[in-house]
Amino acid sequence: MISLTVGTQMQQAIAGVQSASATMKTFALETQDQQAKKEYQQLAQSLDSALQTLKKRQQFIEQQEPQYKQ
Template sequence: MTVGTQVQQTLAGLKSAQASFETFALQTDNQQAKQMYQQTAQQTQQIQQEEPQYNQNQQQQQQKQ
């Protein structure tokens, strides 16, 4: 498995986790938990944006469209 493939798998996992946190935030009535889930979702998004290889892949996909 190449490093690029590992990065893609890790980023896919982060996207999945982010989606789960956003879903949990919508489903809970506990305001403290809601805030925690929202903050954690934002943190996972920031991690994705900080990965240069992810940014390159995103730009390449947008150019293909």
Template structure:
């Protein structure tokens, strides 16, 4: 398995976590929990963005891994 493939899988997993956190924020009535989930989702978005940037870099350096 290539680094690019592993990064793509990691991005997908990180996006799934972010979606779950957003869903939890929408589903809860507890305002403290809602705020916590929203904050965590925002932090996760930063992680997703960083992973995507790294993936783009890897793919630009190794074009054979670009899909």
């Protein structure tokens, strides 16, 4: 089993959340259902908020543990 560094794992988590947010935004644009559109937009906002939290955490990790910086 390959062990990933904390920095690599964080980058993967950030990429996954970015992808999920983009997908929700696409769904919101493509649906005609106003309730679904609202729900997709709310999910995208939640994911964007989580993304900011993860990015802050990534910066902290990189400051505390320079070897994790990619």
